[in-house]
Every structure is written in structure tokens, then in C-alpha cells.
Amino acid sequence: MPSREDITYFGAGPALLPTDVLNTAAAALVDYNGTGLGLAEHSHRSELATGIVNKAKADLATYLDVPDDYEILFMQAGGSGEFSATVYNLVGVWVERRKQKILKELGIKTEKDIPEDELVKQLQKAVDEELKIDYLVTGSWSLKASQEATRLVGAEHVNIVADARKVNDGKFGKIPEESSWKLSKNPAMVYYCDNETVDGVEFPGFPELLKPNGEEGEPIVVADMSSNILSRRILVKNFSVIFFGAQKNLGSTGITVVIIKKNLLPPVVATPSPTLLRKLGLPIGPIVLSYETIAKNNSLYNTLSIFDVFIAGQVLQKSLKSFPDKVDGQQAVAEKKAKLIYAALDAHPESYKVVPDKSARSRMNICFRVTHLANIDDAEKLFLKGAVEKGLTGLKGHRSVGGIRASNYNSIPLSGAEKLAEYINEFTKTHR
Structure with missing residues (x-):
């Protein structure tokens, strides 16, 4: 049987991890820092766990030069879970901002000054006529993301900005020219997958068409970087949300990282009530996929796998030492x-x-x-x-x-x- 040193594993994920990181993690799994307990046995509510989370967040921010006006979240459910989470959260942001715009247009200071039925009626009209979520479909994962959005909010609210199969004989393998993209006006978000693992397609850089346009918060760009994060320089301020599963370049399967601009979180923007969303016929996401909830609880709302965060932290520490x-x-x-x-x-x-x-x-x-x-x-x-x-x-x-x-x-x-x-x-x- 071959030893670990005899092979180079090119699997797409879960991916190869540095051997020295695994050796450190293996020891920590049995006895972490002389506590007599393995790291997987310590409470996620402990001071020890909080320290591991905060250290990993700080090192990730250092490695990628994440600005101070962004929050880093450790979540669960993988990149596929984020296909849903981005819809739940950013449609909610869109609804809240649209509500504030309606109040301003009517010359009303707060929603208490307008009959609830009238406000819901105005919002429903806006949802029916204006709500769009934009997707660049360049491979299997972005296709799945767009399909999940369609499942959650309906095809009438999903706009396919570009479909790479239409410029490549029905198959993925190219990125359509930006001049052919059909962006919506003020969509809840514009999603793209920076690197498609199945089809071997990667954006060579940040799309010119999606660069900030000078209006506050526009456009809201969401990028799935599950398979190329930490592999190249990105200008974080171009994005509203970046998400990625850990199991390619960061660590082991079990945690998903979200880097989100703080102006998409309370108190800058409120979260619509479940009652309002129900009245508008919009989906209400599980609380464990709520960015507001995870941010408020420093990623520890529910039982996070601290062992997986520790592995990610070790990878980041190794990277910072290896690359000044x-x-x-x-x-x-x-x-x-x-x-x-x-x-x-x-x-x-x-x-x-x-x-x-x-x-x-x-x-x-x-x-x-x-x-x-x-x-x-x-x-x-x-x-x-x-x-x-x-x-x-x-x-x-x-x-x-x-x-x-x-x-x-x-x-x-x-x-x-x-x-x-x-x-x-x-x-x-x-x-x-």
C-alpha cells in the first residue's frame, strides 16, 4: 500500500491538506493544548472556541486584505446551502430597501404612519413588477444556483444575464462577452461562480460590467469562490458577498465561509419580518442561514464544528508564514x-x-x-x-x-x- 508521501492527490474536493497541518490537527483531536480533552469535545460556547474562531477570522482578513467594513462568518450547509442563503438574505435586503423608498416617495417618515394593508399593497406591486435576481450561468454550479433561486422565488424573478452554453455549441467552456450580458435594473443581487470545478472554467478577473457604479450598494455582487479562494488576489470591495466551502483551499469539509459587507446587515439595513415576507409570498429562510443571526452570534448561534475552524486556521497560519x-x-x-x-x-x-x-x-x-x-x-x-x-x-x-x-x-x-x-x-x- 502506498504511503502518504508516495502520492499526489488531485481530487476536486474534499481536497488534499498539508501533512503538517493534519499532524497538528490529529494531536489536537486527542488532547488540545493539554486540556485532557480533544478539540472536537470542547464546547462551542467555550472561551477556547471563541478564540479559535476570532483568530481564524483575523488571519483570513489579513491574508486577503479584507476591509474593516466587512464581516466574516463561519456557517454550515456548504456552497449549495449558500445558493439558498444568498436568496433568502438578499431578497430580504431588497424588500427592506424598497419599503424605505416607498415611504420616502409618499413623504412618510416611518411605516407606522401608513396603514399596513396599503404598505403591503405597494410592496406587493414592487415585488411583482421589479424584483429580479441575476445569474451568470457559466458552468454546472452557477446553473444549480440559478435553479435553486427559481425553486425558491419563481422563474419570473430570476434573470439569466448570460448562458455560456449559447456561445459554445450547447456546452459549458466559455464565458460570454460582457457586451452580450443582460443585467436587470437594480436586482436584489448579481451572482456568478468565479471558478467552475466541473467544467474547468474560471473568470480571468473581476467583470468590468459589475464594478461599483457610484451609487451606494450598487450593484450587489455575490461570488461563489469555493474552489479558487486564497489562490489569487481579489479586490474584496468589489463584492457585496463572497462565499466558499472550506474543503478546496482552506480546510476540511464542514464549514462554509461568508465575507459580507456590513451595510447588508443590521443596524444599517433591517431584516423584514417573517409576517411581511409571508404576505408578499416570499420565502422565509431557516434561521441558521440568516446572515444577521450568524453575525450577531459571532458564528456560534448553533453548534459550529470548531475542529474544522481550527484546521482552516492552521492552513491560514501556514500560508501567512510561507508567503510574506x-x-x-x-x-x-x-x-x-x-x-x-x-x-x-x-x-x-x-x-x-x-x-x-x-x-x-x-x-x-x-x-x-x-x-x-x-x-x-x-x-x-x-x-x-x-x-x-x-x-x-x-x-x-x-x-x-x-x-x-x-x-x-x-x-x-x-x-x-x-x-x-x-x-x-x-x-x-x-x-x-
């Missing part, structure tokens, strides 16, 4: 690894086909097909078998699309990328 220039240093390594692997694939066009267009190639999830045999399935089985023999594992593509996928997350060492590039070159020579 913070995320910029990690970005340089990520790009070097990706270039090595893509260069090997591009050198043999007769044997490999990179799936996404060159303009949208992901640095994190390198998706390709092995084409040098008449039967692609046979060629890919042969490729995968040879890869495992060399200690290169986790390369099988997502079940929905097949092919090969090398997930080049932060914990993949440069030597691992070099080994894969060497194998790509070797395979095409030995299997003609």
Missing part, C-alpha cells in the same frame, strides 16, 4: 503550476484536448480529454491506470462530464504539478 507577501505569493505558485500542466497538454494536440476555451481556462481545475486512441473511454482508462501507478491519483473527471480533471489546489506542491506534466508527456510517447 500573503496571497500574492500563493498566486504566483498557482499560476506556475497551472502553466506547467497546460503546456504539457498543449504540446501534444494529437493526444489531448483541453475542454474549456483558452480564454477561460481554470488554474484550479484543469479539465481535458485523452484523444489519441479511437475509443476515448479506453484511452482515459489507460491514462488513469498509469497515473495511479505513478502516485498521481484523483484525476477522474466529474461523473456528469467524464474526462480527466487535475485539481491544482493550493496544497498541491510544485513537485506534484511537475510529476503530472512529466506523465502527460510520457504517456503520449509510450501509447502511440
Whole structure:
């Protein structure tokens, strides 16, 4: 049986974790800091747990240069849970802001000065005619996000800004030109997935069309960065909400991180009452997906997995020690690894086909097909078998699309990328 040192695991998630972090976590699981109890046994209400949460938040803010007017939340339910949470929370923000606009237009100071039925009538008209949630559909995850919004609020309130399949023969693999995007006027949010793990598509940078337009809080941009967070520099102030599951670049499965602008939380903006939302026919989210509730309780409203936060914190501490220039240093390594692997694939066009267009190639999830045999399935089985023999594992593509996928997350060492590039070159020579 191979040892941990014998393999490089390119799985898409849960992903490889640094061995030294796992060794530290393993010891903490048995006895944390000489307390006689393992970390998973300590109360999430303890001072110890609060310290772990606060340290991880501070280190994440340092590593990414998160401004002071943002809050960091540790939540549960994964990125898929955030497909729902963003709808629940930001539709609520939209309703509250629209209510305040109605009161201002009527010259009324507070909602107590207008009959409730009249206010509900005005709001209902606004919801029916104006409420939109915008989605850029560039891959499997953004498609699922838009489908969840449709399930929660109805297709009439969901606007597909762009669908990449329409510019790529019915398949994902490109990002439509911004000139073709059809944004709504003042949507509750504009969502996009910065990196699509299934389809190997990554935005090369922040979209020009979504940059702040000078009006306070506009547009409200939500980004799913589950699979490329911590791998490159981002300008946090361009976003209203960033969310990501921990299990790619940050830690282990079990926690989801939300970075949210504080002007989307009380006391800056109130949360509509459940009674009002019911009257408007809008969904009311579970309280554990309420950003207000999680923020008020410093991420400890319910039993958070402190052990998983600890692992994430250890990864952040290691990253800060490894890269004095913070995320910029990690970005340089990520790009070097990706270039090595893509260069090997591009050198043999007769044997490999990179799936996404060159303009949208992901640095994190390198998706390709092995084409040098008449039967692609046979060629890919042969490729995968040879890869495992060399200690290169986790390369099988997502079940929905097949092919090969090398997930080049932060914990993949440069030597691992070099080994894969060497194998790509070797395979095409030995299997003609």
C-alpha cells in the first residue's frame, strides 16, 4: 500500500491538506493544548472556541486584505446551502430597501404612519413588477444556483444575464462577452461562480460590467469562490458577498465561509419580518442561514464544528508564514503550476484536448480529454491506470462530464504539478 508521501492527490474536493497541518490537527483531536480533552469535545460556547474562531477570522482578513467594513462568518450547509442563503438574505435586503423608498416617495417618515394593508399593497406591486435576481450561468454550479433561486422565488424573478452554453455549441467552456450580458435594473443581487470545478472554467478577473457604479450598494455582487479562494488576489470591495466551502483551499469539509459587507446587515439595513415576507409570498429562510443571526452570534448561534475552524486556521497560519507577501505569493505558485500542466497538454494536440476555451481556462481545475486512441473511454482508462501507478491519483473527471480533471489546489506542491506534466508527456510517447 502506498504511503502518504508516495502520492499526489488531485481530487476536486474534499481536497488534499498539508501533512503538517493534519499532524497538528490529529494531536489536537486527542488532547488540545493539554486540556485532557480533544478539540472536537470542547464546547462551542467555550472561551477556547471563541478564540479559535476570532483568530481564524483575523488571519483570513489579513491574508486577503479584507476591509474593516466587512464581516466574516463561519456557517454550515456548504456552497449549495449558500445558493439558498444568498436568496433568502438578499431578497430580504431588497424588500427592506424598497419599503424605505416607498415611504420616502409618499413623504412618510416611518411605516407606522401608513396603514399596513396599503404598505403591503405597494410592496406587493414592487415585488411583482421589479424584483429580479441575476445569474451568470457559466458552468454546472452557477446553473444549480440559478435553479435553486427559481425553486425558491419563481422563474419570473430570476434573470439569466448570460448562458455560456449559447456561445459554445450547447456546452459549458466559455464565458460570454460582457457586451452580450443582460443585467436587470437594480436586482436584489448579481451572482456568478468565479471558478467552475466541473467544467474547468474560471473568470480571468473581476467583470468590468459589475464594478461599483457610484451609487451606494450598487450593484450587489455575490461570488461563489469555493474552489479558487486564497489562490489569487481579489479586490474584496468589489463584492457585496463572497462565499466558499472550506474543503478546496482552506480546510476540511464542514464549514462554509461568508465575507459580507456590513451595510447588508443590521443596524444599517433591517431584516423584514417573517409576517411581511409571508404576505408578499416570499420565502422565509431557516434561521441558521440568516446572515444577521450568524453575525450577531459571532458564528456560534448553533453548534459550529470548531475542529474544522481550527484546521482552516492552521492552513491560514501556514500560508501567512510561507508567503510574506500573503496571497500574492500563493498566486504566483498557482499560476506556475497551472502553466506547467497546460503546456504539457498543449504540446501534444494529437493526444489531448483541453475542454474549456483558452480564454477561460481554470488554474484550479484543469479539465481535458485523452484523444489519441479511437475509443476515448479506453484511452482515459489507460491514462488513469498509469497515473495511479505513478502516485498521481484523483484525476477522474466529474461523473456528469467524464474526462480527466487535475485539481491544482493550493496544497498541491510544485513537485506534484511537475510529476503530472512529466506523465502527460510520457504517456503520449509510450501509447502511440
